Amino acid sequence: MKKIINHADNVVKEMLEGYISAYSRYYRKHPDVNGVLLRQKRRGKVALVIGGGSGHEPMFSGFVGKGLADAAACGNVFASPDPNTIYETAKAVEDGQGVLFVYGCYAGDNLNFDMGEEMLRDEGIETAHVRVRDDVASAPPDRVEDRRGIAGDVFVVKTAGAACDAGLSLEEATRITKKARDNTKSIGVATAPAQLPGVEKPIFELGENEIEYGMGLHGERGVLRTKWQPADVLAEKMYGQIKEDTALKAGDEVCVLVNGLGATTITELAIVYRKVKELLDKDKIRVYDADLNNYCTSQEMGGFSITLFQLDEELKQYYDMPCYSPYYAKGELTESSREIKEECEEKYQEETCSADSVSQDTEEPCVSREKKGPLTELTAEDAREMLIYIADKVRAKKSYLTEIDSAIGDGDHGIGMAGGMKKAKERLQQMKGEQNVYAVFEAAGKAMLMSMGGASGVIFGSLYLAGAKDMEEKGVLTPEDLAKMERKSLAAIQERGKAEVGDKTMVDALTPAVEALEANCDKGLLEMLRAAEEAAGQGVEDTKKYVAKFGRAKSLMERAIGYQDAGAASVWLIFQGMREYVEG
Template sequence: MRKIINDADNVVSEMMEGFTGAYSRYFRKHPEVNAILSRQKREDKVALVIGGGSGHEPMFGGFVGKGLADAAACGNIFASPDPNTIYEAAKAVDSGKGVLFVYGCYAGDNLNFDMGEEFLRDDGIRTAHVRVRDDVASAPKERMEDRRGIAGDVFVVKTAGAACDAGLSLEEVVRVTEKARDHTRTVGVATAPAQLPGVDKPIFELGEDEIEYGMGLHGERGVLRTAWQPADVLAEKMYAQIKDDTDLREGDEVCVLVNGLGSTTITELAIVYRKIKKLLDQDGIRVYDADLNNYCTSQEMGGFSVTFFQLDEELKGYYDSPCWCPYYAKGELTERACAAGEEDRCTEEAEQGDETRKDPGKDAPAAAEPERERKGALEELSAEDARRMLVYIADKIIEKKPYLTEIDSAIGDGDHGIGMAGGMKKAKEALEKMTGEKNVYAVFEAAGKAMLMSMGGASGVIFGSLYLAGAKGMEPKPVITAEDLARMEEKSLRAIQERGKAEVGDKTMVDALSPAADAMKASCGQGLLPMLKAAEAAAAQGVEDTKKYVAKFGRAKSLMERAVGYQDAGATSVWLILQGMREYVEG
């Protein structure tokens, strides 16, 4: 087979030059080694570095981006990157919170990444790794550590990227990523061999009427060579093997990836998925999301793999967290698959989504009137009061999505309204499951954690912390007073400033939150409603003041003086949240 190359020795370097040139808005090549780095370097978070041999594109370099990896260390075709490439890639993206490596479990990768980690630790950089081992055909369950990593990389990298962007510690990122790895299973089949650039024959031989079942990504021998079989027969066999290797039961939810190995068409992948979906429906297992694509390839190898990613509520939160790179995206504008019997619901949701996309300024339904257990102004907040108040605030922010989008579009990238509405939707879902909760602080923590894990970007961490940081670590209480709420907001402000480094005058949400926290501290002795009125007024003035400032953070930073005259979207959201608190308490 003739390949479209120049010199076989320069395939990887020339590929990377072309790749980073085509997507120069998003990536850059490391100046010294074959590593791809995100241009949007995010500080104050665990750095995620992925990598492996080239030839599997778009994995690994194509999965660098927002909510995904910060860097990819790329080796030669089907060969692990060397320790220096791994070391330099990680050094380039480390921000002081540690580095997590995610890669497939192969001897060469294991040795080289281990050595790269040693070099980094010698420099005082904390590291950890998670080896993907989803290939159920490559070793039995009792030797799970010997299994290869194949297309399951997609789900593990997605989860790890979301956990890193959520601001979790290195230890927590490792825990979440290992959980994702252990909930991922894959089986693959090869229908035609691949050929390395510069080599005059394929990496293995396969007859026209033969299939290699359980083939590895580099042409490693599978578990069975068999005669050609129809798609439904292969799908049934693969489904049975994956299901036998898991604890999937009726009522469980999975994400499904049918991944092409290089030359398999979407038509063929869709035919396979059609059968997989029928089998899942028969067993009562719901498809939360599905994907048909060539993400983890082996040059032009023919064949496909089927991957199941078994979800729980925690993993679902990270999976739904927004991410984007030129080859992979999840988040606000993507939809999920319909479970059996839900087609009408999905059609209705899709039509509603179409209307929103046609007219971004279209008025959303008005927020529901506050549901209250008691009439009149509240003097304290029970756990149920707090739950209902935060649901009311969520509805209010969702209603204001077009307004926040318009404000952010003036000097930002226009996604603040989308992010806030998405985060509040997740917070509302979490809160609606908390009826009967007796600890007020647990209510705030649940809402904040749901926002933090679902919103992505800086807003997710900052606005999740608005609820979460103030409540975290507090002694459980069935009722809180004005003084308690004031202490919470002061604690949240400190955490947000420590994480984001913003001060009053930087044109951020701190411009509204800081004066509001000061007002709460000064007036909490007067009672809950007077305190919240003072906080709302202080936040409103803070929003107005942002019009005078030059932005020090975010997309507006590059506008310099041109940002003067426009209010900050984050500060506006803080004001709306405090306004919602006051409205609920006042009744």
Template sequence: MSTKKILNKDVSNVVEESLTGYLMAYKKYYKKIGEYNAFQYRGHRKDKVALVIGGGSGHEPLFTGYCGAGLADAVACGNICASPNPELIMMAAKAVDQGKGVLFVYGNYAGDNLNFDMAEEMCRAEGMKTAHVREWDDFASAPKERITDRRGIAGDVYTIKIAGAACDAGLDLDEVVRITEKARDNTNTIGLATSPGTLPGNDKPTFEIADDEMEFGMGLHGEPGIERTKMMPCCDMVERMYNELMAEMGLKSGDEIAVLVNGLGSTPLLELNLVYYELYKRMHRDGLKVYDAEVKTYCTCMEMGGFSITFLKLDDELKKYYDAPCYSPYYAKGSFSGVVEDASSDADEEEPEFDETDVEPAVITRSKDGVLEELNAEDTRNMLLYIADKIIANKPYLTEVDSAIGDGDHGIGMAGGMQKAKKKLLKMQGEENAYHLFETAGQAMLMSMGGASGVIFGSLYLAGAKGMDPKGTITAEDLARMEKKSLDAIQERGGAQVGDKTMVDALAPAVDALEANSGKGLLEMLKAAEEAARCGMEDTKKYVAKFGRAKSLLERAIGHQDAGATSVYLIFQGMREFVEGAID
């Protein structure tokens, strides 16, 4: 039986979209780093060694959940089960570097090692001091004599926690590395898998295991473990894993340890607590002192079944850093005040969303009077600014249209997205790549609007321009080609077709008109596209909605115009007006 997953049709952007959701939810704590899948903690302490963590996505809350007060300063997020690239890692480091050095902590996997090593070389070439600590707590993955071949799994949590505390204590880079390596070298984990996870876009799971089987020591991605056996009672599972940990670490009566019982993705808390119950009985019997224990989900592989047990052997030095308070939405210890104390004073603070009082139109210029036969980069920037002002001015109209059959928020969302795009574009005077202007505006809309409109209307600009070779001038043919790419991406992402009462009803005929008339010049082409979009918008009055809130209205939606199609019409009208010079 295949696993049902909650994904969009196009999974190619699942990491970026998921990360965007996370950062929107916790925006008072975090700020995205440029256009990279990386973010930083807004309130990170200054004048200290910076801690950057990261790795493949799909293991949440590792790594995103361990950035915050007393934890990591920044996180670099790779694709699903894949390392982040060197540029992404370097940009994360540059964002939080205080001149005291940057420590990278990550799991000991070949891809991570290669990419983080290259990132360190790039950082050092720019004058930054760097060091790294690779986590290798999974002792089932290699014998002691090959400890550097061991994988990093849930033990990352303890290593990151102590590294963050050492950084915040003001220690120099060498001392932070020493403390972090000491934590890493006193941490061991063993896991047990009962069922696989399935990666987004894959039909098959990461590994196969029979319904009545389990495997001791299996890695997060399905790497072989110690032994595959038939399912057994919880007490027997814990007995085997506890004995392996005791033998590996040489623990004896009186030793103090911190204990982490971690769910791998789908194991419920009821079962994880049962694991700890069985584990505690054995630790108590053998005289181990449990300094602290936590039972939760810390390091996963999608919906993988099973759990892991991590021991951290403590001494007085490690206790000091272990006990230091920390806070993130997914991991906290002690009392930590002022976890967002620096957010309001951040010079790079993200601009607020749309403000109804902030509607001063931009000063629009054109490269010449009369009709424009093509759009140079500055014309492109001004055209996009003109369209943004046009949408902002039509906010009440779009709200009225949407209120009839929708949530009434389309005007607010479109105006907010265009306001954000406008702010970005106003800073791009002198940009020479016309496609980059479309990309920037689309990305700003995508990141600020939220909901389906953010993705769809952000893609209207972004998807068509992304990946295009830099170009200083856009012709009619270029614009037609770009909008066809955007339409394809929007339909692939959302699945809407003409007749579904969405923005596609206006965009699809407009794109057809662009392609059919691109040889007639920019103005004639845009006139045809504007009229096609208008007709498509009018046609939505005849349709029953297939998407959104209006879908539940069935035939009652007939007679009402779709708000998204209306926005598309206004955008093409704005393009035509700018090219024609009818902008007064």
């Protein structure tokens, strides 16, 4: 697919540069991270910070504005922002009254925003969050906390922005926002796939006469693949499923959003709304306001979603408050839509993509080291060179990991891993001469954690970081030390992510690998790593048997069986890289 870009690695950077430049009278960019900041926010109020993966424009950056969000933390395409981006963006707009975060309920966003909040609270800044979970197709009502956020973000962010601008306390603004979230229900359908910049294949495939019912905003598979149906049939089925999930009755009032996923015209959205309005009239449910637009998109995905936002008098008060951004406005515009003239101009510098960026699979990296023969222990320099080798190895497998993830996820795992490993390598290259072996692992983990975004950033950053953190300085790592370190990392990953063996995650490969390390550490470093590599490989194979309990494959249920987990494959590659380096 032809995309109007320069280089896939620079899409988010260049998109934000253009966006901020075009709307500089409203926005400025955070000088250090991918955060969009409102220039003239109200002072002395709760700061509203939204965010998520890029590629959904105008959500999230386009919903920063008067009466809306004060800032947006922007991740890579279809990947959550990393904790540092979230922390720095929020800190830039916090004004002594605390920060309210609003974002979609996805594993990566949940993990990274949680860590961003922890960092803020460590500095005495009060925080709260509301996770949007409006997609009724993604989980049943008794598992509402597992539902993902799609176009319902629009109504929740609108309400949250009004509540914060009204001067409510953090506690009260959070209550109002949660009420809006709980009164918002959506469902979507896809008619054509999206394609991530720089990826050769679409994130899923549909036959000529097929549609995906219940499709997620990132291209996650829906609950049913079925034959194409006319607009009225689809609208009636979708409306019926939303209504079944709510307590809507005659006399109630709703706002309606028919949202395009990127490649759907207003003509088509209007045809869908025509049928939805007919059904609401039949049920004597009043439409308080309606909107047809492409607000929460998925690159050029074909299809649409329907959202109903049930109002009461309290919610109506906040919905009616005026707001303005270049892409979304309600109420009286007057001052908020007026061009703001400012004398100052700010220049922002961002790190440019280095020449060694990996845009496609390359040959396996060669092991290069001074010592001959298998290693029996790891010095700090050995560990540094080993992790650089692993970084090159994983980056060389970007397309392989992307293809695995595209089968049941959103196809961004390879891109995220390659980006995180690139940052880890850059940091490790600065550490030549380091004497503490744990410091090497810790630095690589931090570099991944702060750069990758998505669930992978937290999880794979912790794989290196958690086991080495707070360890007593040591110059040499024995097989027993490595086994203990990886056990500690596994415990931290499971504590944060809550995954167990059988949940179709990277834990399915990491757990047997750690057990193999412990069982074979008395046989020497090489034999121990051979056993761990083999166990991790079997763990990857085992994921094909499991129903996913986490991540974007979760809503597929039995349809995920037969596919391997991309995170588990990355774990196997890491242990394979360790073995290859130690063996020489």
